[in-house]
Amino acid sequence: MLDNILTNIDILIGAPALALDMVVNGLLIGAVFALIAYGLALVWGVMNVKNLAQGDFVILGAYVAWSLFNWGIHPFFGIPVAFGVLWLLGGGLYLFDFENKLASNMSTGRRVLFFAGFCLIGGLLGMTIVDNGNYSVLASVPDTFFIGILIAVFFVFLVFGGIYGFVIRKVIERDLFTSLLATFGVAIVMQQSMNLIFGSDEQTVSLGMESISMLNNNVTIQPTRLVAFLCAIVLAIAVVMFMKRSRMGQAIRATSQNARAARIMGIDTEKVYAFTFSLNAAICGAAGALVAVIWEFQPFIGLIFSIRSFVVVTAAGLGNLPGVIAAGLGMGVLEQTGAFVIGTQYQQAIVVGMLVIVLLIKLVIASRKRQVIDT
Amino acid sequence: MxxxxxxxxxxxxxxxxxxxxxxxxxxxxxxxxxxxxxxxxxxxxxxxxxxxxxxxxxxxxxxxxxxxxxxxxxxxxxxxxxxxxxxxxxxxxxxxxxxxxxxxxxxxxxxxxxxxxxxxxxxxxxxxxxxxxxxxxxxxxxxxxxxxxxxxxxxTSEQYLASAVALAARVAKENGKAPADVKVALAFENDPFSLDVRAGVMDDIKKHGLTVVIDDKLPRNLTDMTPTMTKIKALKPDLLVVSGHSKGAGTATRQIAEMKLSIPMVAMTHCESADLVGKYGPTADGYLCATQWAExxxxxxxxxxxxxxxxxxxxxxxxxxxxxxxxxxxxxxxxxxxxxxxxxxxxxxxxxxxxxxxxxxxxxxxxxxxxxFSDAGNNIAKPMVLRQIQGGKYNVVAPVDFASHELEWPRK
Missing domain, CATH: 3.40.50.2300 (Response regulator)
Known part of the structure; x- marks a missing residue:
């Protein structure tokens, strides 16, 4: 094995551009990991639910994007329209606003369903309008891609209204094992359902786009990864803005700091929980659509995305968004380079090994701090 | 449903x-x-x-x-x-x-x-x-x-891709190249089936005297083969042999195209179940696929x-x-x-x-x-067949007795 490692390092020294290739590609896929991990950090931090089904949510999003791709929906979807749909989404969000008199008589579960339905209708309307207008801005990127992402978001949001009502609501703020067991159960049910509905074959959304090659083909960048990276960044920024600026975002942050105090201040934490969970589902839906265009997937592959997001969140800490993004990107790079040097079969082991090291370092730092306070 | x-x-x-x-x-x-x-x-x-x-x-x-x-x-x-x-x-x-x-x-x-x-x-x-x-x-x-x-x-599985090695050696000889100059890259999933396939391939590599330059094992939950593909970029092998069920076949095909690798000969298992032609169209052209049977x-x-x-x-x-x-x-x-x-x-x-x-x-x-059947119970009378994807069709190219089409080499 040591021989192998040395040979691999030798290859890198011979062609340093390859290292650049791995770092760039690692960063691009790392953005997707960061996005998924951010969703996990959200439910973990706010609701104290460790969602073991995170990866399966992502794969469901991937299947939604894949189904749409197969149905050949190809109206064009440009930036202005995406903006329009986001505006509609914002309208939908308003239904959730706890100060909104119009919606305050509805139960949480109904509101989740209502909201998801609203989003779906809004999205479809938006698309129909654009289809008739034939507006074209990013002609090189197939339209199905963006639509796939949007509908994946809506659909996953809808399904998770149901899961939330039946399972998650009952385990919020319970102890570690209750939430792990409950979400593990959800993961199994989801895997088998996807297997029944979509079959166990590997699927992918192949856009057939030519890669950009540089430095004598030593660095190749797939446009799908680039688009996925940009989408992940835009989504992350949107979520951060939402958390900082909107009232619901403030309520979520208040609840995560101290749920009891938030309740005393008049925040309906039930609504906050439902919303947070749905928001995470929507993030997973979007991430799933990105997964569908980058990799091959099948119903049982979700686990590795769950593991990755757990590692990222544990390493970065809850409520530390820059940390989650950095750790996600770092993990992408580490997976690529580490697997190249040590061997592809250790790709997962490298990630988990890194987690152990990070935890050890954190432990050492924490123990030092404690000593300082003691003396 | x-x-x-x-x-x-x-x-x-x-x-x-x-x-x-x-x-x-x-x-x-x-x-x-x-x-x-x-x-x-x-x-x-x-x-x-x-x-x-x-x-x-x-x-x-x-x-x-x-x-x-x-x-x-x-x-x-x-x-x-x-x-x-x-x-x-x-x-x-x-x-x-x-x-x-x-x-x-x-x-x-x-x-x-x-x-x-x-x-x-x-x-x-x-x-x-x-x-x-x-x-x-x-x-x-x-x-x-x-x-x-x-x-x-x-x-049995060790016969799946062995004929691909023989084919590469034959092509090398026809082009005035010594078999020892044929560089082989191997990428096999770490599961009993693929390791069996690998054992058969290794036997034939030894028999024909080819040189192995890359010998990667892939994880069971594989979604990504870029590390192997990056090595291929650097070492430019003449033959790539992949076995990792349909996810291996699909991932390899996708990433070979994405990383713009030109490999003269690519052989793999599970092309049909991975639906390479349907999913990737012309980028899968020229691949050799092991099959138990062909119509x-x-x-x-x-x-x-x-x-x-x-x-x-x-x-x-x-x-x-x-x-x-x-x-x-x-x-x-x-x-x-x-x-x-x-x-x-x-x-x-x-x-x-x-x-x-x-x-x-x-x-x-x-x-x-x-x-x-042999005494052990396996079928010894039926050879494995190697088909090449040619213009989106699976055509039998090896063994020679059954071949309906000529091998296209090198693949474009």
């Missing part, structure tokens, strides 16, 4: 054919029945392949019954089959085999899908001395345990006709295959039932030990290929 439809379609087909057989042969009151049993993966991760196998069994049983059933002495018997869903888990497979034998009184077994499940069921059938003809477990570890009641119609082969038998007739009939009767190629998993399952019929008729009795002895002396030509 799709699977349900497929199952229903298969069931309808079977019952329709059985109905025809009954009217055609007058449902003669003397016709007895022979009950076969099988635990097969209808749900879980092997569900797709399990359905292929079940369709093959059902189709063959319906065909054989329609052609007059099994004649033992002057009596006629009709095949019937009892299935259980093993949920793609070996432990469940073992339990269901016990149940089939002890509760349902099954005396003759058809195999499950995959080597793993076969490995779980074979000890049970061995214990009760129940002959099992299997069609979907290729691992060579099944045939070194001294099992007496296990027979497999398919070629263009010239074998034939009195029940199913030629390989191509079998293919056409499946496409006609099972709508699920109308638009895609008939997988070899289906063909070999049908062949397994045919082997049972042949052995029953030769043994002239329903006794399972006499049947076992008749199976051991099988020497049969089927639409699927020749069947002749």
């Amino acid at each position: 799709f699977h349900y439809r497929k199952t229903i379609a298969a069931a309808t087909l079977t019952s329709a054919l059985i109905a025809t057989s009954c009217t055609a042969y007058g449902a003669s009151p003397t016709a007895g029945k022979i009950l076969l049993g099988s635990a097969i993966s209808l749900t879980g991760k092997y569900a797709t392949a399990g359905h292929h196998a079940k369709t093959g069994y059902d189709f063959a049983i319906a065909k054989i019954n329609a052609a007059g059933g099994v004649k033992i002495g002057d009596k006629t018997y009709m095949f019937e089959v009892k299935y259980y869903d093993d949920e793609s888990t070996p432990a469940r497979g073992g339990q269901l085999a016990e149940r089939l034998i002890n509760q349902d009184g099954v005396q003759y077994m058809l195999g499950p899908y995959s080597s793993g499940l076969t490995r779980a069921i074979a000890p049970v059938t061995e214990k009760y001395k129940i002959p099992m003809v299997e069609a979907e477990g290729a691992s060579r570890s099944l045939f070194n345990k001294g099992y007496k009641y296990l027979f497999a119609v398919l070629s 263009t082969l010239t074998y034939k038998d009195p029940i199913f006709g030629s390989a191509s007739e079998f293919n056409t009939e499946i496409k006609k009767t099972v709508p699920a295959y109308a638009k895609k190629s008939v997988p070899y998993q289906l063909a070999q399952a049908a062949a397994a039932v045919y082997v049972f019929k042949d052995a029953f008729e030769r043994s002239g009795s329903l006794d399972k030990d006499k049947l076992r002895d008749a199976l051991a002396t099988t020497d049969l030509t089927t639409f699927y290929g020749k069947v002749k």
Whole structure:
């Protein structure tokens, strides 16, 4: 094995551009990991639910994007329209606003369903309008891609209204094992359902786009990864803005700091929980659509995305968004380079090994701090 | 939902054919029945392949019954089959085999899908001395345990890609290159099947004196092969051999195109089940694919006709295959039932030990290929076939005796 490692390092020294290739590609896929991990950090931090089904949510999003791709929906979807749909989404969000008199008589579960339905209708309307207008801005990127992402978001949001009502609501703020067991159960049910509905074959959304090659083909960048990276960044920024600026975002942050105090201040934490969970589902839906265009997937592959997001969140800490993004990107790079040097079969082991090291370092730092306070 | 439809379609087909057989042969009151049993993966991760196998069994049983059933002495018997869903888990497979034998009184077994499940069921059938003809477990570890009641119609996994190595050596010689100058990259999943394939490839590499430059093992949950592809960028091998079930085939194809690698020869398993042509179109052109059976082969038998007739009939009767190629998993399952019929008729009795002895002396030509068992129970009469994707079609290029097309080399 040591021989192998040395040979691999030798290859890198011979062609340093390859290292650049791995770092760039690692960063691009790392953005997707960061996005998924951010969703996990959200439910973990706010609701104290460790969602073991995170990866399966992502794969469901991937299947939604894949189904749409197969149905050949190809109206064009440009930036202005995406903006329009986001505006509609914002309208939908308003239904959730706890100060909104119009919606305050509805139960949480109904509101989740209502909201998801609203989003779906809004999205479809938006698309129909654009289809008739034939507006074209990013002609090189197939339209199905963006639509796939949007509908994946809506659909996953809808399904998770149901899961939330039946399972998650009952385990919020319970102890570690209750939430792990409950979400593990959800993961199994989801895997088998996807297997029944979509079959166990590997699927992918192949856009057939030519890669950009540089430095004598030593660095190749797939446009799908680039688009996925940009989408992940835009989504992350949107979520951060939402958390900082909107009232619901403030309520979520208040609840995560101290749920009891938030309740005393008049925040309906039930609504906050439902919303947070749905928001995470929507993030997973979007991430799933990105997964569908980058990799091959099948119903049982979700686990590795769950593991990755757990590692990222544990390493970065809850409520530390820059940390989650950095750790996600770092993990992408580490997976690529580490697997190249040590061997592809250790790709997962490298990630988990890194987690152990990070935890050890954190432990050492924490123990030092404690000593300082003691003396 | 799709699977349900497929199952229903298969069931309808079977019952329709059985109905025809009954009217055609007058449902003669003397016709007895022979009950076969099988635990097969209808749900879980092997569900797709399990359905292929079940369709093959059902189709063959319906065909054989329609052609007059099994004649033992002057009596006629009709095949019937009892299935259980093993949920793609070996432990469940073992339990269901016990149940089939002890509760349902099954005396003759058809195999499950995959080597793993076969490995779980074979000890049970061995214990009760129940002959099992299997069609979907290729691992060579099944045939070194001294099992007496296990027979497999398919070629074992170490034969899958060995011919690709010989082909690369031949091409090198034709181009005035020494085999030792042929650089080979290997990427194999870390699972029993792929490691078997690798063992066969390594034997042939040694035999022909090729040079291995990359020897990567892939994780079981593989989604990404960029580290291997990056090495290929640097070392530029002449032959890439990949085995990692359909996810390996799909991922490799995708990433070779994405990273713009030009490799003169690429060989892999599971091209058909990964649907390389459908998913990746022209980028998969020139790939060599190992297959147990191809519909263009010239074998034939009195029940199913030629390989191509079998293919056409499946496409006609099972709508699920109308638009895609008939997988070899289906063909070999049908062949397994045919082997049972042949052995029953030769043994002239329903006794399972006499049947076992008749199976051991099988020497049969089927639409699927020749069947002749070694003492260990594996089929030694049928070679693996190598097909090349040429313009979106799978054309047989090796071994030379069966080749319908010339090898295109180097691939563009």
